[in-house]
Every structure is written in C-alpha cells, then in structure tokens.
Amino acid sequence: MASKVTIYDIAREASVGIGTVSRVLNNHPGVTPETRKRVKDVAIRLDYQPHTYARRLARRQSETISAIIPFFTNYFFIEVLQGVQDKISQLGYDLVLYGVNNIDQVDSYISRALQRGKVDGILFFSMRLPERMVPRLKETKLPMVLVDTLSPEFDSISVANAEGAYAATTHLIELGHRSVGMVNAQLVSAPAVERLQGYKRALESHGISYSESLVKTGANNKADGFNREAGYEAIMEFINNGSEMPKAFFVSSDIQAMGVIAALSENGFRVPEDVAVVGFDDIELARHIKLTTMRQPMYQMGVLAIERLVTRMSNPDMEILHTTFSPTLIVRESCGALRRNQN
Amino acid sequence: MASKVTIYDIAREASVGIGTVSRVLNNHPGVTPETRKRVKDVAIRLDYQPHTYARRLARRQSETISAIIPFFTNYFFIEVLQGVQDKISQLGYDLVLYGVNNIDQVDSYISRALQRGKVDGILFFSMRLPERMVPRLKETKLPMVLVDTLSPEFDSISVANAEGAYAATTHLIELGHRSVGMVNAQLVSAPAVERLQGYKRALESHGISYSESLVKTGANNKADGFNREAGYEAIMEFINNGSEMPKAFFVSSDIQAMGVIAALSENGFRVPEDVAVVGFDDIELARHIKLTTMRQPMYQMGVLAIERLVTRMSNPDMEILHTTFSPTLIVRESCGALRRNQN
DNA sequence: CACTTGTTTGGAAGTGCTTCCAAAAGTTGT
DNA sequence: ACAACTTTTGGAAGCACTTCCAAACAAGTG
Structure with a gap:
C-alpha cells in the first residue's frame, strides 16, 4: 500500500511539525x-508522494498548461507538439491536451481551460481565435500564446507566411516559369490568406500579372482545406474546366501537395517534367516524396511557444510579442531545379 | 474580474448555507x-466557476486520465488519439499527455502518473511496459489499459498482429509469389515479434520454407524501427549484400513501407511490377501512395480504450480483459493484385 | 393536539497541502 | 549572566470544495 502517507505522518515519525x-x-x-x-x-x-491537487490548491497555481490544437491538421501539429512536450516536461509542468476534431468544440475547450485555477497558461494552435472569446480571455488574464495563428491581443509564434509564399513562388519563377498557379486552403485560415498575398506579391515583383483563374481551392473539403483531398480536387477543377494547366504550382501545404501530385500524375502530367510543384511546411513525409517545400521549424516553434508562455506567466505586464520564423526553401526534386542543374 | 467567486459568496447572496x-x-x-x-x-x-483542484481534493478523485504515448511512432498514435480525445471529453475527463520522445522517459512519466490522487487511470501505448514498473503499478491499483501492446497483468486493446501478418503474407503468396521477404521493426517491440510469427506461419502453411536471409530489420535505426529510414535501410541491405531481391515484401508498418518503396525505386525496381509490397496499419497516407496494407481500426481502438478504462475504474475487481481487433486487408496497387486482375 | 416520520437546511469537519506568525532555541557581545 | 539579536521550529489559518450529522421545519396520523 503505497497509499495515504501525508505530511502529518512524516511529521509524527520524524518528531517535527508539519x-x-x-x-x-x-x-x-x-x-x-x-x-x-x-x-x-x-x-x-514511508514512500511519501505529495498530493498534487492539495498542493495546487494551497499554492494557488496549477503547474499545468493546456494546449488547444486541431487534430484535423495532423502533420504540422504533431511535430510542434514534440517540442512542446520536451520543454514542458523539462520545466515540470503537466500538459493537458484538448484535441479539436471539430471546429465548434473550440469554445467549450477554451471555457474548460478558463476554469478558475485550472491551468497556468494556454497554447492555442493554428486556428482562428474566436473573436467572441477574446474579452473573456483578456478578463481572466490567463497567459496565452498563439502558435501558427495571430491576434493582436496575444503573444504569438508563427511563420512568415507571406514571405515563405513569396520565396516559393519566386523560386518557381526563377526556374523560368511564367505561368505559376497556386493551390490554396480555405481563406478562413489566416495562413492561407497570407500565403496568397505572398504569392501575389511574387508575381507582381516579377512583372507577371495575377490571374484569379490560376488560384484554386478544392471545394467541398472538410475543415480548413489543409488536407490531401483538397489538393486533389483543386487540380481536378483545372482538368474539368478544360482550362490550360499551369506549368508550375505553389501549394499551400505539403499534404495538399500530395493530392496535387496524385491528381496530376493520374492525368498524365509528370512532376516535375510537365508541372513543377513547391509545397509548404516540410512535414516528415515531404522528404519521402522528394517534395520541394518551405520548411517551418516546427519543433523549435513548440519549444519557443512554451518558453514564451512561461516568460509571460512570470511577467504578466510584458509587452505583447509576436515572433515570426522565416521559412527556408528546401529544394528537392518536385520543382525540377535539380534535374535542370544536371543538364 | 471574473475571478474569485466561491461557494461562500453564493451562499451569502442567496441566503443559504454552503x-x-x-x-x-x-x-x-x-x-x-x-x-x-x-x-x-x-x-x-456571479459567473461562478468551480475550483477544479479544490473539488478534486475533496472528492478524492481527479477526473483525469493520462496517456503515455510514443511520439516517435507518429502516424499510428495520432489516429488513436482522436478516438481517445472524443470519448474522453464526452465523459468530461481531462487528458494529460505524456509524450515519450525518448524511451527512457517512460519510467519517469509512469511515476508522475502514479502520484497520489493525480489521475484516475492510465493509458499506455505501443511500448513494452517496463517489467520493473509492474509491481508498483499493481500496488497502487491504478486502473491502466494497454493499447497496441500487451501484458498479462493489465487490460489491453490491440490488434491481432500475427493474424494480420498471416493475412498479408498469404495475400502475397496467393498472388503467386514463392519468394516473399519481410521487412520488420526491432524485436524489442511486441508487435514486431508477433508479425514475424504470422509471416512465418503463412509461409509454413503454404509449404514455403522460412529463410532468415529474407527478413531484414534496418540496422542502426532510432527508437523501435517503425520508421521510414529503417525500411529504406532494410532494402539497402539486400542491395549491398548482392543477395537476390525477393519479388514480394510484407513490411511491418506503412511508414516503413514508404522507405522500402523509395529504396526499391531508387534502385530500379518498380512497385508492383518488379516487387510487390504490403504494409501494415493503414495510416492516412497509405491511401495516398496506394499502398496495400492491413487496416487497424485506430479510431475505434482509442474509443474502446477509454471505455474499457472507465469500466475498470468503476469495477476494479473485474476480470482482466484482452480485446484484439482483427486487421482487414485493404487492397490497393502496391501488391499488384489490381493490375493482375485487369489482364 | 401530541407524536411520528420525512424532507430540507446549515455548517462543522475533513481533504492535504503552504504560509505566516509567534514562540523557542541558539548566538553574540558586554 | 543578561540583553539583544538571529535562526529554527510548531502549528493555526487558509486554500475551495464535499459530506455528514444534527437541527429545523413540514406533513401525516389516530
């Protein structure tokens, strides 16, 4: 029975006070x-074990951090989570996970995290922070940091999406492409909006005019559109429209790029010979399929998110800080650059 | 200030007792x-919020379940976790996650979960339960269910690995292959051992003799060997040995199969024309790469794991239950069956 | 109407810690 | 040897609940 040893037992045995x-x-x-x-x-x-909750009650702090994270955007978050976990357990905190499978669970998870004394801080991932929750969040003064999403009111860690999209698109243009399409996710997602901007700016700076018909978002896709099906469908729209297929695509995530490549090859387009593709994220699988992409330092983002949160906790009046990482271009085969060099 | 409203405040305002x-x-x-x-x-x-920890202390229960889960085996666990999360939040419990990035964190996470009163139950995933922890776990009587791993002493939810391996191998044999190799993970992993057994039995029942030289585990791979690199290396061993390449492979996980396929195609073997491949798991990506594989019902396993745990919590003396799901064969292109039919 | 039975209520005690204050013990200086 | 500090110690009070017991009240009975 390793059970109910309290400080009173220890006090008695050791003849001291509690x-x-x-x-x-x-x-x-x-x-x-x-x-x-x-x-x-x-x-x-006596094999004493402190009672976690008694301690938390008395100390008035919870030693826990909760993460609200979309489970439907698998591949990005899982890598961030590794960084989060490493840092968090190094600090001795607990991580309570609220995995969002469905976007309307968000409010209720935020409410749960907001229960008095329950957590010392919140990490909020990749989703648009519901406007209506902002006042409550502000009011409770609970430290929160956003990862891969933005709000002027809270600290955030994110990636320079526009910049990354600009670099990706530019890479394609410099490879000689004048007709560069984009496969994007739903514009409800902030990163999607920014990546579109970066794409447009890249065209502009190279004197290519922007054409709406070259940008597609697979219709009818679940959640935010950062998934393989959406990429697949986007390409099918080009094909079904009978419109001419661009010779290059910037795709707003690697996982969509997988769908893009599948749709292309099913319809007789070789990648990169007929169509060049550049993705975004550099998830583990990008390497496997030799996808050229923009790397986000996901693990570090996780680590930094926790560090920022802890800093904020011990320093509530610190000015709000937005950190953006610059994604880096990882050249693999899908953009055609390597083959080209070999000639 | 939505802050410090206690039941005393309510009692006073409503002129009743606490x-x-x-x-x-x-x-x-x-x-x-x-x-x-x-x-x-x-x-x-008054916008009253109960204080979670005061309540847990007084009630002497935590409304919390912790999951100890290997982060290095990404793709399987993430899908299980979705089921876990859905069920758990439906029951109003909290999920505290201990993500294991490195195998020797296991002991310390178990210890943390074992802290008096901290959690009501534990889910332990995919890893061999350290023998030395068993007595402590038994002693504290904390309910625990194992998922994707086994121990006679605890409830478990798993997949019939041997059976699945048998089915996969048999499928290949029935396609006419007499030389079927296996790419396995490290034998420290229980599923790896069972899958090897199933493979052997399948050969045996079809009168094919087992040859050790046809079974490879990529050497020098991180963690348990259920990763892409290990698959890649395993194939490279065949190539570097100069030994003849089997015409078919059963691979013990989809993610390894990706490495296998990459290595094969880099060395001029087409899949499935030259070498047929069958994987195991049916992770989301298997569909994308058209991998024939054995499907594990991961989401359901997650749901059932929580259900079992809750049952055990309210019924501690229940007999120990081991549930195994049967994996089902999902035929896609990598095994060559589809093409063959079209002839 | 007195008595029993049942329902509703208040609040003390308990949950296992931390923290604060005052008392006890120890040190130093003269 | 005593005053004046300083260090160490004990334990009450507080953290915010739940639960139990007894008191108060209401209702029913012959």
Missing part, C-alpha cells in the same frame, strides 16, 4: 541540515 | 426547486 516537513519537501531555507536529513529519510522510508 | 450550494451545483437531491433555482441564478449572476 511546517518543517513542508519546508524540507520544498527545499525552503531555514531548516538545519540535521533536521532536513531526518525528515527526508522518513519521507523516503 | 451545503445547499454544493448540493445544487452537483445536482444532488433534497433541495426544493425554489431554493435550487435561487442558488442557480446567483451562481450565474
């Missing part, structure tokens, strides 16, 4: 080394 | 409808 026991257990000063050792020995002998 | 407030808030019987309404109204007016 205050002293508490001080020893928390490494507080003002206890003589002898007493300290005696108490520690008893604690070990 | 006992009554508690009864109303918890829907306990023995309060007249009028009083009940009055208290409820006050609670709403």
Whole structure:
C-alpha cells in the first residue's frame, strides 16, 4: 500500500511539525541540515508522494498548461507538439491536451481551460481565435500564446507566411516559369490568406500579372482545406474546366501537395517534367516524396511557444510579442531545379 | 474580474448555507426547486466557476486520465488519439499527455502518473511496459489499459498482429509469389515479434520454407524501427549484400513501407511490377501512395480504450480483459493484385 | 393536539497541502 | 549572566470544495 502517507505522518515519525516537513519537501531555507536529513529519510522510508491537487490548491497555481490544437491538421501539429512536450516536461509542468476534431468544440475547450485555477497558461494552435472569446480571455488574464495563428491581443509564434509564399513562388519563377498557379486552403485560415498575398506579391515583383483563374481551392473539403483531398480536387477543377494547366504550382501545404501530385500524375502530367510543384511546411513525409517545400521549424516553434508562455506567466505586464520564423526553401526534386542543374 | 467567486459568496447572496450550494451545483437531491433555482441564478449572476483542484481534493478523485504515448511512432498514435480525445471529453475527463520522445522517459512519466490522487487511470501505448514498473503499478491499483501492446497483468486493446501478418503474407503468396521477404521493426517491440510469427506461419502453411536471409530489420535505426529510414535501410541491405531481391515484401508498418518503396525505386525496381509490397496499419497516407496494407481500426481502438478504462475504474475487481481487433486487408496497387486482375 | 416520520437546511469537519506568525532555541557581545 | 539579536521550529489559518450529522421545519396520523 503505497497509499495515504501525508505530511502529518512524516511529521509524527520524524518528531517535527508539519511546517518543517513542508519546508524540507520544498527545499525552503531555514531548516538545519540535521533536521532536513531526518525528515527526508522518513519521507523516503514511508514512500511519501505529495498530493498534487492539495498542493495546487494551497499554492494557488496549477503547474499545468493546456494546449488547444486541431487534430484535423495532423502533420504540422504533431511535430510542434514534440517540442512542446520536451520543454514542458523539462520545466515540470503537466500538459493537458484538448484535441479539436471539430471546429465548434473550440469554445467549450477554451471555457474548460478558463476554469478558475485550472491551468497556468494556454497554447492555442493554428486556428482562428474566436473573436467572441477574446474579452473573456483578456478578463481572466490567463497567459496565452498563439502558435501558427495571430491576434493582436496575444503573444504569438508563427511563420512568415507571406514571405515563405513569396520565396516559393519566386523560386518557381526563377526556374523560368511564367505561368505559376497556386493551390490554396480555405481563406478562413489566416495562413492561407497570407500565403496568397505572398504569392501575389511574387508575381507582381516579377512583372507577371495575377490571374484569379490560376488560384484554386478544392471545394467541398472538410475543415480548413489543409488536407490531401483538397489538393486533389483543386487540380481536378483545372482538368474539368478544360482550362490550360499551369506549368508550375505553389501549394499551400505539403499534404495538399500530395493530392496535387496524385491528381496530376493520374492525368498524365509528370512532376516535375510537365508541372513543377513547391509545397509548404516540410512535414516528415515531404522528404519521402522528394517534395520541394518551405520548411517551418516546427519543433523549435513548440519549444519557443512554451518558453514564451512561461516568460509571460512570470511577467504578466510584458509587452505583447509576436515572433515570426522565416521559412527556408528546401529544394528537392518536385520543382525540377535539380534535374535542370544536371543538364 | 471574473475571478474569485466561491461557494461562500453564493451562499451569502442567496441566503443559504454552503451545503445547499454544493448540493445544487452537483445536482444532488433534497433541495426544493425554489431554493435550487435561487442558488442557480446567483451562481450565474456571479459567473461562478468551480475550483477544479479544490473539488478534486475533496472528492478524492481527479477526473483525469493520462496517456503515455510514443511520439516517435507518429502516424499510428495520432489516429488513436482522436478516438481517445472524443470519448474522453464526452465523459468530461481531462487528458494529460505524456509524450515519450525518448524511451527512457517512460519510467519517469509512469511515476508522475502514479502520484497520489493525480489521475484516475492510465493509458499506455505501443511500448513494452517496463517489467520493473509492474509491481508498483499493481500496488497502487491504478486502473491502466494497454493499447497496441500487451501484458498479462493489465487490460489491453490491440490488434491481432500475427493474424494480420498471416493475412498479408498469404495475400502475397496467393498472388503467386514463392519468394516473399519481410521487412520488420526491432524485436524489442511486441508487435514486431508477433508479425514475424504470422509471416512465418503463412509461409509454413503454404509449404514455403522460412529463410532468415529474407527478413531484414534496418540496422542502426532510432527508437523501435517503425520508421521510414529503417525500411529504406532494410532494402539497402539486400542491395549491398548482392543477395537476390525477393519479388514480394510484407513490411511491418506503412511508414516503413514508404522507405522500402523509395529504396526499391531508387534502385530500379518498380512497385508492383518488379516487387510487390504490403504494409501494415493503414495510416492516412497509405491511401495516398496506394499502398496495400492491413487496416487497424485506430479510431475505434482509442474509443474502446477509454471505455474499457472507465469500466475498470468503476469495477476494479473485474476480470482482466484482452480485446484484439482483427486487421482487414485493404487492397490497393502496391501488391499488384489490381493490375493482375485487369489482364 | 401530541407524536411520528420525512424532507430540507446549515455548517462543522475533513481533504492535504503552504504560509505566516509567534514562540523557542541558539548566538553574540558586554 | 543578561540583553539583544538571529535562526529554527510548531502549528493555526487558509486554500475551495464535499459530506455528514444534527437541527429545523413540514406533513401525516389516530
């Protein structure tokens, strides 16, 4: 029975008061080394385990952080989560996970995280923060950092989406393409909007005029459109329209790019010979399929998110900080650059 | 300031005792409808939020389940986790996640989960349960269910690995292959061992003799070997050995199969024309790459895992239950069956 | 109407910690 | 040896609940 040993038991066995026991257990000063050792020995002998919730109640802090994270955008978040987990357990916090499978669970998860005293901070991922929750969040003063999404009111860690899209598109243009299409996700997603902007700017700076007909978002796709099906459908729209297929595509995520490539090859277009493709994210699988893409430093973003949150917790009045990482271009085969060089 | 409203405030405002407030808030019987309404109204007016940890302390239960899950085996667990999350939040529990990036974190995470009163139950995923932890786990009587791994001492939800491997291998044999290789993960992993057995049995029942030289595990691979690199390396071993390439492979996971296919095609073997490949898991990407594979019902496994855990919690003396799902064969292009039929 | 039975209510005690304050013990200086 | 500090210690109070017991009240009975 490793069960119910409390500080009172330790106090009795060690012939000290509970205050002293508490001080020893928390490494507080003002206890003589002898007493300290005696108490520690008893604690070990009795296999004492502190009661987490009693401690949290008394200390008025929870030692936990909750993460609200879309489960439907699998491949990005899982890599960020690794960074989060490493950092968080290094700091001794607990991670309570609210995995959103369906977008309207968001409000209720935020509410749960907001329960008095429940968590010390929130990480909110990849989704648009519902406007109507902002006042409540502000009011409770709960530290929160946004990852892969933005709001002027909260700290955030994100990637320079426009810049990345600009670089990707430019890469394609510099490879000699004048007709560059884009496969985008739904514009409800902030990153999708920014990536579209970057794409447009790249065309513009190279004197190519923007044509709406070259930008497609697979219709009828679940959630935010950052998924394989959406990419597939987007290409099928070109094919079904009978409109001419661009010779190059910037695709707003790697996972969509998989669908794009599948649709292209099913319809007789070789990648990169007939159509060049550049993705975004650099998920683990991008390497496997030799996709040229914009790398987001996902693991580091996770680590930094926790660091930022902890800083904010111990320093609530700090100015709001937005950190953006610059994505880097990873050249693989799908853009055709390598083959070209070999000629 | 939505902050510090306690039941005492409500009691005062509603001119009742704290006992009554508690009864109303918890829907306990023995309060007249009028009083009940009055208290409820006050609670709403003051925007009362119960303090999670005070409640957990007093009730002596945590409303929390923790999941210890390998982050390095990405694609399987993420789908299971969706089922877990849906069921868990439907029941009103919290999920605290211990993501294992490195195998020797396991002990410390188990210890954390074991802290007195901290969680009501544990889900342990995909990893071999360390033998040395078993006595402690038994002693604390904390309900635990294993998912995708086994131990006679605890409930488990898993997949009939041997059976699945048997079916996959048999499928290949029935397609006419007499030389069927296997790419396996490290034998430290229980599923890997079972899948090897199923493979052997399939050969045996079809009168094909087992040859050790046809089974490879990529050496030098991180963690348990269920990753793309390991698959890639396994094939490279065949190539570097100069040994003859089998005409068909059963691969112990889809993610390894991706590596296998990459290695094959880099070395001039077409899939499925030259070498047929069958995987295991049916992760989302298997569809994208048209991989024939054994499907594990991952989402359902997650749901069932929570259901089992909850049952066990309310019924500690129930007999230990091992549930195995049968994987089903999903035929796509990588095994060559479809093409063959078209002839 | 007195008595029993049943329902509703208040609040003390308990949950296991931390923290603060005052008392006890120890040190130093003269 | 005593005053004046300083260090160490014990334990009450507080954290925000639940639960139990007894008191108060209401209703029913002959």
